[in-house]
Amino acid sequence: MARVAGMPPHGNSCEYQRKQDTMTDLPQAIWIHKCNGICYASWSENDAREPEYCVKYATAESLHGPWSEPRVLLEQDPARKLYATGHHNIVNVPGTDEWIITYHRFAYNPAGRWVGGDGCHREVVFAPLDYNPDGSLV
Numbered sequence: 001m002a003r004v005a006g007m008p009p010h011g012n013s014c015e016y017q018r019k020q021d022t023m024t025d026l027p028q029a030i031w032i033h034k035c036n037g038i039c040y041a042s043w044s045e046n047d048a049r050e051p052e053y054c055v056k057y058a059t060a061e062s063l064h065g066p067w068s069e070p071r072v073l074l075e076q077d078p079a080r081k082l083y084a085t086g087h088h089n090i091v092n093v094p095g096t097d098e099w100i101i102t103y104h105r106f107a108y109n110p111a112g113r114w115v116g117g118d119g120c121h122r123e124v125v126f127a128p129l130d131y132n133p134d135g136s137l138v
Contacts, residue, residue, distance in 0.1 A: 032063070033090045035099065038135045039063055042073060044086035048106075048122075051076055055088050055103065059135055073137050074103060084122065090129060099129040 042057035055074040074085040088103035104122040
């Protein structure tokens with residue numbers, strides 16, 4: 001379950017909390033960012049060793065929702081040798097319209113997917129993040 005809390009300027013207390021019923025069953029912390037007036041919440045789902053491990057996101061006009069149905073942002077793609085994509089953050093390059101997503105994944109090993117990795121041996125990737133006119137992420 002997600003909660004929204006306002007923070008005063010000193011940042012050492014919460015002014016209020018409001019439960020977000022539209023985003024439930026979140027197994028890990030969410031990453032929030034805002035672009036072009038749209039709020040984005042994104043999070044990792046499933047276990048890194050599972051083929052379903054991915055990053056999903058939802059959108060809203062405000063942090064208080066309502067939030068859209070979750071969509072997949074990053075997922076494994078064996079054809080492109082991408083495995084265990086997750087644990088990410090999204091940042092704007094200051095002074096630009098450029099956005100970057102940083103995430104980890106298993107390094108590709110030609111000898112096989114799991115060679116040298118048990119879910120804990122990963123590499124960090126920096127990739128461009130684009131926004132479609134409808135606000136969906138590419």
